Amino acid sequence: MDIVKLNIDNKPVVVEKGTTILEAAKSVGVNVPTLCHMKLHDVGYENNPGGCRICVVEVEGRRNLAPACKTECTEGMDINTHSLRVINARRTVMELILSDHPAECLTCVKNGKCDLQTMAQDLGIREIPFEGEQSHYKEDKSPSIIRDMDKCIMCRRCEMVCNEVQTVGCLSAINRGFESVVAPAFEMDLEKSTCTYCGQCVAVCPTGALSEVDNTRKVIASLVDPSKTVIVQTAPAVRAALGEEFDMEPGTLVTGKMTSALKKLGFDKVFDTDFAADLTIMEEGTELLGRLQKHLAGDKDVKLPILTSCCPGWVNFFESNFPDMLDVPSTAKSPQQMFGAVAKTYLADQMGIKREDMIVVSVMPCVAKKYESGRPEFAVDGNPDVDFSITTRELAQMIKGANINFDDLTDEEFDNPMGESTGAAVIFANTGGVIEAAVRTAYEVQTKKKLEKVDFEELRGFEGIRSATVDFDGLPIKIGIAHGLGNARKLLEDVQAGKSEFHAIEIMACPGGCIGGAGQPYHHGDTTILKKRAEAIYREDEGKEIRKSHENPFIVKLYEEFLGEPCGELSHKLLHTHYFDKKKKVEINND
């Protein structure tokens, strides 16, 4: 290994050749501020355009200042990270950025969580000596994401994530110079673009330029409406991250406190999306086994591999990118929608209320869920199965707004019947979790044997694309896993080309799966947070008494009392869906 010796702020530093000044400085505890740079270590991507110029440092003998994020250390370098020249430059650049940024911090969605705000504070900016034109763009409000590009600082993180990590490619830098901004083609609204609402752009935006649609007001309005029965479901990933919003260590499980807070907020029933996740396994697992058995029986037309369909970002992705493959994914609805469909039929009946008087709220780690809940096919006579979807962050905001001291809450249990869940459902939050849950059930159904060891370590991990073969009592079942849509695309292209060997593939749009969802507390580029959340989820699974979906007593009861059998007639009506070709086409005039 080649090494390089240099001095940073008069401290001798030894680093590996190829190390940037930024990394070298960090290694000796010197924190050079950055704005555009973001390294997603565990996802394997880096946003490093060298564009914000906040991280400039003085290198002895160099004519101009060097961007620490893009400059490699060389032997004998003498670096000053906070000379007067550097501080003056950094402040001036920050003043420039702020001179083209709306001064509306107090009402900004990112107030208190904004990288730009923090840095302006750190640099001690008190006034801006530059006056002049400010950029103005029309606000673009889609069902999930709001783009307020007046607040864009051209860090290009969203563009990188959208193009390189997710390969959605709906965003690009457009125009040039002062007019440049990141936008969809023709500055069309996101809703008209190929955006999947995965929201990873929101997750990485350092300012309030990209944010989720805020549904908290609507939820509160429902809660205070005496004519409504308001029930809530919480997705598995939320419990592993919500604590971060209250300054708890990443990876703290707050299931009981969360339930308690929701009850305090006034929800009539606090249920768990995990219940619906178990239900999903029943449906999707049955579908998988059905296709598998046909395949084994020699049916050439059967579509394999089966693809999971719980992730709405992923559904949007294949609808616009692989419209020729709409019959490949499972037809099972996502847990959120299964929950809504069952709640507004079975549960409403049990509770003796009308569909219209029930409000279903979901708390999700996701912004695409907002769009999903509004899909017209998920409504009956215009009444949606899920009325409002809010993110983990929005829930935290509601708790804070209601003066609830989250730390002091005592744990409470979910309500029943739709609050009971298994460990299989909990791991839906992690990449590989859905397929692991499916395997736990499918194995026992297929082999009629009891699974001794329910932990499938081979399906876990953080690598973007993983594969494993699970032995179904002599029948090798090949499983693929992808998280991040770019990785999904690679597997999909194999399927499209008929080269895929898998029987089943799990796909999650967000890196890490739902624990890395765009509605989760901001990770600010620190992907170790995602790993801690994932570990917490596996801990929750381990602590569960029942760890296989088909053993959930309330699920068994639901089929007995209401649904009949998995993939049966009523299940099909309530729990399955179909997909649409959303690829854009150009109209051509025959001369």
Added chain:
Amino acid sequence: MAKYNNHILVCGGTGCRASQSEEIVENLKQAVSDNSLENEIQVVRTGCFGFCEKGPIVKMIPDNTFYVQVTPEDAGEIISEHIVKGRKVERLLFTDPENNEHIADSKHMGFYKKQIRIALRNCGFINPENIDEYIARDGYAALGKVLSEMTPEEAIKEIKDSGLRGRGGGGFPTGLKWEITHNVEGDEKYVVCNADEGDPGAFMDRSILEGDPHSVLEAMAICGYCIGGSNGLIYIRAEYPLAIERLKIAIEQARELGVIGKDIFGTGFDFDVELRYGAGAFVCGEETSLIHSMEGLRGEPTVKPPFPSVSGYKGKPTNVNNVETFANIPVIINNGAKWFSSIGTEKSKGTKVFALAGKINNVGLIEVPMGITLREVIFDIGGGIKDGKKFKAVQTGGPSGGCLTEKHLDIPIDYDNLIASGSMMGSGGMIVMDEDDCMVSVAKFYLDFTVEESCGKCAPCRIGNKRLYEMLDKITKGNATEDDLGILRNLANVIKDTSLCGLGQTSPNPVLSTMDNFADEYLAHVKDAKCPAGQCKDLMEYVINPETCVGCTLCSRVCPVDAISGDKKQPHEIDTTVCIKCGACMEKCKFNAISIQ
């Protein structure tokens, strides 16, 4: 060429073509055939002669008579008088402004006397659309010599020894660049010619490509041999249709003749050239931007290193040189490094082509030895300031450069001296300004350009230049304070210090150099709300002096907005609420009755 007794060279450069030189060619050919002289006289459309001020130019060979400002109607007379009767057409000869005498031979004109033409050696001498004419002037001899007699290392050494530095502006030693690319391991390497001349007011590269395209092709092949690459790409502005046309012809002819293509001269060396088009982005003159543009991307620069020599086009080692740099190569190979390095100054060898323009008598394209003074260029070659006005400044280096003044006139021009004086060589634009030019406005003009051309990638360039422009605008409107000047200077320095690429790192130069050299003028705008040059519209009013106005009505007729009223033979008046301050009235007034206040 030899079979004709006489050649008539007609300038086919863009400037002359805009003044109907194509029609002159047609009419000359017609006149030749009318006189049945087809077998004796050849009419040749050449590249630019350089003396654009006096275009269109027609030159008679062998007697070197140089006709200026020729019109298509003059063609018949040129043939009947000059060719048939052997008499020069006196009225078309250049008139020496010093003594009003006619000069027939361009060698004796002030404009040409001090020039040394290396890069422009063939411009105006050969038909750029005929490879034989290039070959007749030692064309492709250098390539032959390199391929048959020299190793790549030897050829690189020759270029290094010549002291040639990049003519695109940066001034990086060309031989060293080649050597670096040569030393990088790589199965595939690229030679790129940067012909994206974007500097407003500069047309050196265009003239070379239009007048002598083969010199660039030959040099690219030599470069390919030296670095170990077989692929040449010319990145050329789409706004240069004539240059593109001539390059296409040249590439085709060179391929036909086998001087580019497979197994050149039977040496086993392959080299071919393709064209790539720019699409109007000044920043693409920067190497990394240019490469991204060729890859079908937005022309945004990336931080160097890695340099293109290591990772360039498609990630392969790529050597990028500009047109003028390449045009020097064959001559260096043919005449030797020693000869080349005998021209110029200690650290800047050879010549430099400049596009001389602005408030100067002889606008045109010139090539002068390094070390010549600005005074010689402006007054001897350029013929001094137009309309007898006073010299104020000369801007070199375009939007990256600065304004030099009276005190810099005797500094020998080379890379280092220009930088030391607060400007830079740049690609070769040289704009002369007179007493009527407001230097704050000039700085603003360049910033307007930079703001429009900034790619937007880095914050200091994207926002900083916009703010610089706005502050300059505030000054020209009389709304700025002295404090603003301090903020302006700090901002300019920070933009230089922190911008990502060469565009932003140099864009404040026009501001800083004018602030340094014309501090009084800035102060006059700020403290007294006055524009000493009378250019800033917001700081002036046009008024008619009733004492001197005779009521001729000329001003009121020329006024585009009918702001001037008055009866015939009575003093006129300007309605300042309507006046758009275009200055047309003042220009037309024969009685000096209109002035700026």
Added chain:
Amino acid sequence: MAEIKLAESKVQELKEVCKKFNYDKGELINVLHAAQGIFGYLPAEVQEVVADQLNVNIAHVYGVVTFYSFFTMTPKGKHPISICMGTACYVRGAEKVLDEFKRLLDVKVGETTPDGKFSVSSLRCVGACGLAPVVTVGEKVYGRVAPEDVKDILAEYK
């Protein structure tokens, strides 16, 4: 944005161009040049076709189109007027000439008159600095233009 229908023959021609360039993404700028040559400008629908043919995202195509000033998304006027704003022309008064065109036609730079007759653009150096300030209308070059000449130039095309 008004939606337009493209003529099939022109789309076919564009597809041929893409084929000629081997559907190579790296040739995007060359393809856009050709497309602008075929259609006269680059409306959204043309960009969609290019994106589809070269298998690149439409956002990327739009990002490239809007980066380069040579590409335009609005059709030019019947008589496109370009005023050279190179430095040589600028110091010889090109700005006043430009202002006069803008005033008389009541358009901004980059716009086309409502009747589609004239469009006004500024460009950087046509390389005819000897004739500064220079104006081009279509192919025709006007040299040493003064503001008061503008009326007459326009009259030639009315």
